[in-house]
Amino acid sequence: MKISERVERVPPSGIRRFFELTEEMDDVISLGVGEPDFTAPWSAREAAIDSLEQGRTSYTANRGMMELREAIAERSRERYDLDYDPDGEVLVTAGASEAIDVAFRAFVDPGDRVAVAQPSYVSYVPGVTFAGGEPVPVPTREADDFELTVDALREHGAADAEALVFCYPNNPTGATMSERDLEPIAAFAREHDLTVLADEIYADLTYEGDHASIATLPGMRERTVVFNGFSKAYAMTGLRLGYALAPPEAITAMNRVHQYSMLSAPTTAQHAAIDALDNCEAQVREMRSQYDRRRRFVLSRFDEMGIDCFTAKGAFYVFPESPWEDAEAFAEALLDAEGVAVVPGDVFGAGGEGHLRVSYATGMNELREAMDRIERFLD
Ligand code: PMP
Incomplete structure (x- = not known):
């Protein structure tokens, strides 16, 4: 073949x-x-078992169960004072991985440059490549505590990229970035009209200071897609559940890819996730x-x-x-x-x-x- x-x-x-x-x-x-x-957590597993006992074995809405989207929106409001409309600004996916993949496929045209802050989770570069884009690696350095800097973005050609993807807390370095450190990155994204793809899957596993989301900074909510999921903080890797938060036009585009490729995220896992958000703090x-x-x-x-x-x-x-x-x-x-x-x-x-x-x-x-x-x- x-x-x-x-x-x-x-x-x-x-x-x-x-x-x-x-x-x-x-x-x-x-x-x-x-x-x-x-x-x-047991109560999340029990919610999954209950859903099976009740025969909930059908597809859900493409974007995910409304009750789950509401719980996700509520979490964002509580943690970051960021309001996302559960109807049009939340997409439930099969793991954060799927959310990341559909974002690349929804936003990247052949030849588009996507800046990838590195060292990074190993899926971003292949994801950009599969979507036909050109990954543009932007290194971070130990001397900067592995934080992304505007100097590195400039030096490595991120100014003429369409999008920038990064992850804090970071896999593999364990680095975090405070709100103050994110401000110049946000200014750079606004100046060069970049879509920001922020992988926040480790947000709840922050040990020093509070996790800061770039979407909270002025002018950023409208150009940011936030990825999160249940694999890490809730120890639910095998249930395959994640989500994206973004403005309506971005979620509509991502859902276009998702509805033809995945249809809907696993139903049993969505029941577990509702319980995880409600009861597992x-x-x-x-x-x-x-x-x-x-x-x-x-x-x-x-x-x-x-x-x-x-x-x-x-x-x-x-x-x-x-x-x-x-x-x-x-x-x-x-x-x-x-x-x-x-x-x-x-x-x-x-x-x-x-x-x-x-x-x-x-x-x-x-x-x-x-x-x-x-x-x-x-x-
Ligand atoms: N983003 C990062 C930074 C990760 O480390 C991982 C898992 N290794 C993922 C996304 C994918 O997580 P999920 O299980 O939700 O697809």
């Missing part, structure tokens, strides 16, 4: 490659995955405090080992400098010698070179054992 040139151009995921290496090994501790080790707080404990533990262990590690403030990753110049060789040797899986930073694009992504979405005992093994390997 003929495979499209666009697909041929995109290499397989570098994270997957490390998973495959670990599959053939015994006694591996994986700090490589971007997935909570917790199970979804305490569980989210509890998971967040456990992640925070692990974050501080991992940071202090790297510090004791003399490994430089940026103080991650959100998500569930730290991004230490690789003890060897060649981070990929280090990750492979560590896996081989001690059975600890971490991901080399260059997988996440520009600015990730020479670093390792270490996920702490792993139980404390395993984390302790993994850090002991890393120390032994270094010795």
Whole structure:
């Protein structure tokens, strides 16, 4: 069969490659995955079970169940004082991944440039490429606490892009950006008429300061699409549920793609998500405090080992400098010698070179054992 040139151009995921290496090994501790080790809160699972018992096995509205869209809009109002109309400004999707994918397909014409702040989640560049666009990597640097800067946007040609995609709290660095730090980025987007695609999937996993949404800044709501979902904060990765918030013309365009490709997000998961928003704040707080404990533990262990590690403030990753110049060789040797899986930073694009992504979405005992093994390997 003929495979499209666009697909041929995109290499397989570098994270997957490390998973495959670990599959053939015994006694591996994986700090490589971007997935909570917790199970979804019981009441959300029960809501899903109840919906099945009641026979709710049909499609929902393309944009998602109205009750869920209302709950999502309510959350945005409570957290950010941002009003989105549940009828026209909310789209429920199969994971934030689908929301991101339909946004690229809805907004990008062949040849359009899309600036991608990096290091970043690995789906943005392929998503832009699949949509026929030209990804424009914009690196962030440890010296700037991995925050996106206007200098980097200018230097790497974001001024003539159509859109800018970024993610804070960030995967893989754990960096966050305050409202003050986002202001110049917002000014740049307004000046150059950029659509901003803000991936806020880790917003509820912010450990220092409050999460700031760029959509709250003056003149930004009308040019921003916010992505969020239930995978991370609610430990619901397998339920595949996310959403986008944006002005009506953007949601209408995204829904055009969604209604022909996905029809509607999983119905059972939508029932779970309504419960998650209504009843699971305490569980989210509890998971967040456990992640925070692990974050501080991992940071202090790297510090004791003399490994430089940026103080991650959100998500569930730290991004230490690789003890060897060649981070990929280090990750492979560590896996081989001690059975600890971490991901080399260059997988996440520009600015990730020479670093390792270490996920702490792993139980404390395993984390302790993994850090002991890393120390032994270094010795
Ligand atoms: N955005 C980021 C930054 C992520 O890390 C992930 C998951 N690894 C996603 C989006 C996708 O999440 P979902 O499960 O909601 O599709």
